[in-house]
Amino acid sequence: MISIGSINADFLFSVRRGVRPGETLLAGAFLRTSGGKAANRAVQACRLGVPARLFGCVGDDDLAALALAGPVAAGVDVGPVGQAPGPTGTAAILVEESGDKTIVLAANANDAWPSGYKATVAEAIASCPPESVMTCDLEVAPGAPHEAIRAAAGHGLTVVVDPSPADRADPELWPLVDHVTPNANEAAGLTGISVDSVESAAAAGTHLVKAGAGTAYVKLSTGGCVVVEDGADPVVCEAPEVRMIDATGAGDSFAGTLAARLEEGRSPADAARWAVAASTWSVGRRASQESYGTTEELNALAQQVRPRPLR
Numbered sequence: 001m002i003s004i005g006s007i008n009a010d011f012l013f014s015v016r017r018g019v020r021p022g023e024t025l026l027a028g029a030f031l032r033t034s035g036g037k038a039a040n041r042a043v044q045a046c047r048l049g050v051p052a053r054l055f056g057c058v059g060d061d062d063l064a065a066l067a068l069a070g071p072v073a074a075g076v077d078v079g080p081v082g083q084a085p086g087p088t089g090t091a092a093i094l095v096e097e098s099g100d101k102t103i104v105l106a107a108n109a110n111d112a113w114p115s116g117y118k119a120t121v122a123e124a125i126a127s128c129p130p131e132s133v134m135t136c137d138l139e140v141a142p143g144a145p146h147e148a149i150r151a152a153a154g155h156g157l158t159v160v161v162d163p164s165p166a167d168r169a170d171p172e173l174w175p176l177v178d179h180v181t182p183n184a185n186e187a188a189g190l191t192g193i194s195v196d197s198v199e200s201a202a203a204a205g206t207h208l209v210k211a212g213a214g215t216a217y218v219k220l221s222t223g224g225c226v227v228v229e230d231g232a233d234p235v236v237c238e239a240p241e242v243r244m245i246d247a248t249g250a251g252d253s254f255a256g257t258l259a260a261r262l263e264e265g266r267s268p269a270d271a272a273r274w275a276v277a278a279s280t281w282s283v284g285r286r287a288s289q290e291s292y293g294t295t296e297e298l299n300a301l302a303q304q305v306r307p308r309p310l311r
Helices: 037-047 063-074 117-126 144-154 171-176 184-191 198-210 250-263 268-283 295-304
Strands: 002-004 008-014 029-035 053-055 089-095 101-106 133-137 158-162 215-219 225-229 235-237
Touching: 002 037, 002 117, 002 144, 008 063, 029 037, 029 063, 037 053, 037 063, 037 133, 037 250, 053 117, 117 144, 133 144, 133 250, 144 158, 144 171, 158 250, 184 198, 184 215, 198 215, 198 225, 215 250, 215 268, 225 268, 235 268, 250 268, 268 295
Parallel strands: 002 053, 002 133, 008 089, 133 158
Antiparallel strands: 008 029, 089 101, 215 225, 225 235
């Protein structure tokens, strides 16, 4: 699997609640760790035994090592990661007692790919075996994900897109996308359909499939997802109940697991079953990469996720 997108240094603060304007709120705990959507997906794939290569850029500052420490420890191939002048991407994350999170992101190197790095990515894609899965997000230099999608589709790779941020998505590319994984807010932004139920999630997924995407996995704010596959009836994967401690990186765990299971040849519904189990496991633990489960750890939870028809 190859993962293209953002690579960050994360600074997590545990707080009782959100911060009010003009207020100084004391944090209960603090953590410096590795993050970024692409890095998170790659780490999750490696935790599941699927080799992953990471593409994206860090800066030339002291935070670059922090951003890559987690992927390196997980066994991700970080050799393809580039370096851009200036600071590494940085996220300040406030995690409330409810487990909900608020993120302030400085894209930095993620939005400043050096001249020629897009070509490096395209060359790497061209050298991948045809059974490979390419997964990407949109938190990088404008246009870069779109070029990667075109290159991957042109070489017959399976393309998985996490459409975040949704306002950077190009609807003309949906026919090149095999799998798309929006959350409820992103699905609403992409389709104009407010997603607040399994029915509206199915409607949003159907909209994306009609626009050309092969399969849409619309993640629900309450956990789980609705799978809309071209030519098949929608399927619901409900999340097992757990106490949410920290939602940071759960969506990346979902996308990384989905891509890993698809690369193993699983069906969309079965891959989604594992993805829901992985994201559910993640929210019950702190931080992102540190919270990602292995196949052995996720197996029992995955058995509880039973895809069912919407109707």
